[in-house]
Amino acid sequence: MSRITLRQLRDYLIAQAWSLIAAPNGFVEVWRYASQEGGEVLLPTEQASDKEFLLHEALRKLAASKGATASELTQDIRDTTENAVSIRVSHPDVKDGSIPLEDGIALNKNARELLSAAASAALEKRPLYLGRPAAAVAALLQSARLGQTTHGSYVIHVYCKESTREDQPRGFARIATQTLGSALLGLNEAIQHYSEAGNPIAFELAFARGASANLCEAVAQFSGKDRSRTVEISLSTDSVDQLTKSPRTSVTFTPDQQPYLQAAADYFRQTYTLTDVTVVGVVERLTRRAEQEAGLIHLATTLTNGAQRSVGIPLGTEDYATAIHAHENKQLVQVSGSVIVTPRTASMVEPKDFRVLGNYELFRTQ
Numbered sequence: 056m057s058r059i060t061l062r063q064l065r066d067y068l069i070a071q072a073w074s075l076i077a078a079p080n081g082f083v084e085v086w087r088y089a090s091q092e093g094g095e096v097l098l099p100t101e102q103a104s105d106k107e108f109l110l111h112e113a114l115r116k117l118a119a120s121k122g123a124t125a126s127e128l129t130q131d132i133r134d135t136t137e138n139a140v141s142i143r144v145s146h147p148d149v150k151d152g153s154i155p156l157e158d159g160i161a162l163n164k165n166a167r168e169l170l171s172a173a174a175s176a177a178l179e180k181r182p183l184y185l186g187r188p189a190a191a192v193a194a195l196l197q198s199a200r201l202g203q204t205t206h207g208s209y210v211i212h213v214y215c216k217e218s219t220r221e222d223q224p225r226g227f228a229r230i231a232t233q234t235l236g237s238a239l240l241g242l243n244e245a246i247q248h249y250s251e252a253g254n255p256i257a258f259e260l261a262f263a264r265g266a267s268a269n270l271c272e273a274v275a276q277f278s279g280k281d282r283s284r285t286v287e288i289s290l291s292t293d294s295v296d297q298l299t300k301s302p303r304t305s306v307t308f309t310p311d312q313q314p315y316l317q318a319a320a321d322y323f324r325q326t327y328t329l330t331d332v333t334v335v336g337v338v339e340r341l342t343r344r345a346e347q348e349a350g351l352i353h354l355a356t357t358l359t360n361g362a363q364r365s366v367g368i369p370l371g372t373e374d375y376a377t378a379i380h381a382h383e384n385k386q387l388v389q390v391s392g393s394v395i396v397t398p399r400t401a402s403m404v405e406p407k408d409f410r411v412l413g414n415y416e417l418f419r420t421q
Contacts, residue, residue, distance in 0.1 A: 059129055061101060061110060063136040068096075070135055083109070094120075133202075134303075138215040138232035138292050142166055144277060146284040149209040158279045159209075163201065166213050168273040169288075171196060173235035176265035177227070182323035183268045191227055198228070229292045236290050236304040238265030242274070243306050246315040255327040256360045258319045268323035274308055275316040282313045325362075325398045332359050333391040334403070335412065338382040339365055341375070348372040352382075358394065364401040366394055374409040387412040 068086055073096075077085040082103040088094035096116055099109035118128040133139060142162065144154070154162070174192040175184045188196070195215060202212030215228040241264030248257035258266070277286040289305035308316065321327055336356030343350025352375070354366045368390055370378055381388050392406040 059110070059114065059132050061098065061106070063132055064098065064110065064113065066136045067132045068098075133214060134291050136293050138228045138290070139202075140166075140170065140213045140215065140232065140235065140288065140290045141210055142169075142213075142277060143208050143210040143287040143289070144279065144284040145208045145287070146279070149284065152209060154209045155279075161276055161280075162209075162211060165273040165276045166201070166211060167196060167199075168269060169235070170199060170213060170215065170231070172267050172269035172273060173238060173265060174227070174231035176238060176267060176270075177231045177234040180262065180265060181267060182262060182325070192231075195228055195231055232290055232292045234265045236306075238267075238270055239274075239288055239306040240264065240304065242266045242271065242316075242319060243308070245319065246312055249315055249318060250312075253330065255318060255322045255329070258322045259360055261319065262323065266319070266323070268320045271316050271320035271323065275313060275320070278308070278310060278313060283310050285309050325396055327396050329359060329394045329396065331391070332394055333389060333408075334358065334366060334394065335387055335389045336366075337385060338378050338388060341379060341382060343375065348375065350375045352378045354388065354390070358396070358401075362396070364396065367400065367402040368392070368406050368409075369403075370406065370409060377409070377411060381411050384414065386414055 071088075073086045073088050075084055076087045076095075078100075079085070082100055084098045084100060086096050086098060096113050097109065098113050099106040103109060114125055114128060118125045121128060123131070144162065148155070171188055171192055172184060174195050175181070175188060178189055178191060187193075198216045200214045200216065202214055215232055217226065217228045238261065241261040242258075245257045245259075245261040245266070248260070249255065274286060274288070275282065277288075278284045286308045287305060288308075289303055291303045318327070334354060334356040336354040339353045339355045341350055341352050349370060349372050352368050352370055354368055355363075356366055357363050358366075378388065380386075388409065388411050390403065390406050390409040392403040394401055394403050
């Protein structure tokens with residue numbers, strides 16, 4: 056039986072409408088269910104010398120009253136009193152409950168990365184988290200516990216307890232777990248949109264709900280070295296202070312979604328292509344060889360996903376001459392094409408329909 060603390064069992068009883076009715080001494084408590092005679096259980100206190108034995112007996116009696124096994128009751132208590140995240144991988148090579156050693160190590164490592172990404176997003180949403188995590192995130196990771204695997208496919212459980220450190224906000228473990236559920240649902244929905252339209256702007260939806268490159272890469276690596284396993288991530292938040300048990304969130308990522316997870320991670324790492332877009336901006340500078348009449352312009356613009364970039368655009372002889380005058384007169388220009396974005400550069404391929412819109416200052420005052 057997995058270890059359940061006295062505090063967890065007390066919180067669980069309160070959530071199940073049990074009440075403390077007596078404490079005859081400093082070593083035992085009497086709890087009753089819904090004020091009914093006979094529905095009583097004895098709990099030890101922290102001072103009781105036989106605390107572990109009495110706790111085991113209380114769990115055994117509660118399990119019998121519910122018609123459940125001790126393991127089933129333990130899981131129910133943990134689901135109610137802890138923030139739980141379960142990661143299941145499915146494939147014929149793990150149906151016996153075992154997994155190749157390298158993939159098992161990666162699964163546990165990326166469970167930590169997944170939790171860290173969600174907790175970081177709960178504090179501040181960013182497309183990519185680098186460096187040491189914030190103090191509140193570090194405290195959550197330190198307090199998290201890894202549960203036993205489940206037979207059948209291959210499942211690991213992570214239990215996120217509330218830290219007692221002052222630098223972690225109260226209820227942060229629950230908030231981080233809720234953020235993880237939101238991010239996973241948003242990522243799954245964004246992948247669906249991206250698979251239909253091929254537009255990486257769809258991943259802005261996932262970002263708004265807490266997804267990041269770190270989270271996408273952790274989910275992808277759960278699938279194994281060959282990216283061949285289905286990944287199911289399910290979670291529930293503690294519900295000790297709620298009227299009803301928190302609903303369980305479950306999100307599945309199949310092997311055929313692996314390219315889309317990579318596309319999402321690339322987008323958050325600022326490596327993506329915006330297809331058939333129109334950009335508007337001011338010509339910052341122009342570049343061409345002395346012997347050429349065509350050249351490259353650099354357009355200061357805001358892309359369709361809101362990113363402000365300087366886009367390099369190759370223009371033919373006539374359009375380049377027009378761009379020179381637009382630059383001299385500080386005029387807005389417009390051009391269409393596909394924009395390839397990397398962390399350092401942005402460039403347009405196959406530009407078309409280049410034209411001057413008008414004076415930049417006039418547009419600013421309108």
